[in-house]
């Protein structure tokens with residue numbers, strides 16, 4: 576089968592690999608649609624994210640959907656022909672794992688996560704995956720939308736962490752896929768107004784189309800903008816989804832007293848100055864949000880009910896053979912989401 580493999584010297588090339596055999600609790604999925612995530616592009620450019628280093632050939636891609644073509648002997652709830660999306664993180668599930676036991680499985684330290692060294696991802700014609708982490712898609716949900724359940728899940732988890740609710744003023748910095756999808760979920764939860772910031776007009780336009788007050792922080796003062804939008808009250812919830820140091824610093828200036836700040840964007844340099852007394856004086860809840868847990872069924876429902884739009888994020892779709900060109904397009908920074916489709 577064909578796969579797109581990133582070599583140790585950071586060449587992204589098509590390589591032939593053996594088609595995997597599904598284990599007894601696995602399904603074999605013929606891939607149909609796989610999104611290119613910022614983390615894929617980061618590995619492609621730098622060969623590492625923190626301690627995860629591409630020191631042997633790695634198949635990228637973790638936003639995936641396809642069709643079941645074979646099932647393991649012990650799988651009885653999925654069948655050949657089912658259209659599925661794959662949750663890319665499979666925790667260890669051991670009884671002595673505190674996180675798996677407590678159901679905070681996204682925090683399992685021994686998770687296997689697609690396209691995170693040494694675990695291969697989904698830019699491959701076939702992927703064998705545990706059936707427990709493969710979710711059937713209703714007919715009304717396209718395979719492209721199914722693949723984008725992964726970043727949508729990040730948005731659901733961040734809104735759950737923040738407890739976004741009816742009438743909350745939500746401020747989101749960063750209008751990439753994560754910021755925009757957090758915005759979609761916040762809107763469904765009843766947030767109003769939503770103030771979104773970025774430094775690129777093309778990204779801000781996507782936020783505006785989705786009903787947000789869009790602020791270009793390269794030109795305008797975000798603090799004044801949020802003050803005006805909330806009649807001086809400031810944001811109930813701040814979601815930082817850019818990873819940019821100035822935006823992270825800014826979070827404390829745009830949140831109301833007693834409000835919540837959730838950091839989801841990963842900073843290139845995680846040492847960002849914070850006025851800790853401000854956190855205390857204003858009794859802020861400062862939270863982190865890491866991937867997601869129990870979000871796939873919710874995401875499928877949101878899509879089936881047409882409550883959120885994920886396909887509107889997609890700028891282009893290319894075949895697996897053009898994967899390198901597709902990565903270069905995403906690298907330009909002007910697109911929100913590029914997809915690889917399979918024949």
Ligand SMILES: NC(=O)C1=CN([C@@H]2O[C@H](COP(=O)(O)OP(=O)(O)OC[C@H]3O[C@@H](n4cnc5c(N)ncnc54)[C@H](O)[C@@H]3O)[C@@H](O)[C@H]2O)C=CC1
Pocket residue numbers: 612613729748749750751752753754772773774775778792816817818819821822838839840841842864865866867911
């Ligand atoms: N915590 C988690 O579980 C996850 C974290 N991430 C992280 O979330 C962040 C967002 O992911 P994507 O949307 O895929 O990235 P992205 O790179 O597509 O989007 C980031 C956006 O922030 C904008 N930006 C840059 N400087 C800014 C500033 N000063 N103020 C406001 N916006 C600014 C950029 O122009 C860009 O549109 C990344 O740091 C990524 O690594 C992604 C997935 C999961």
Ligand SMILES: CC(=O)[C@H](N)C(=O)O
Pocket residue numbers: 612613614688691841866
């Ligand atoms: C940080 C990422 O972008 C990636 N989706 C991950 O969850 O590792």
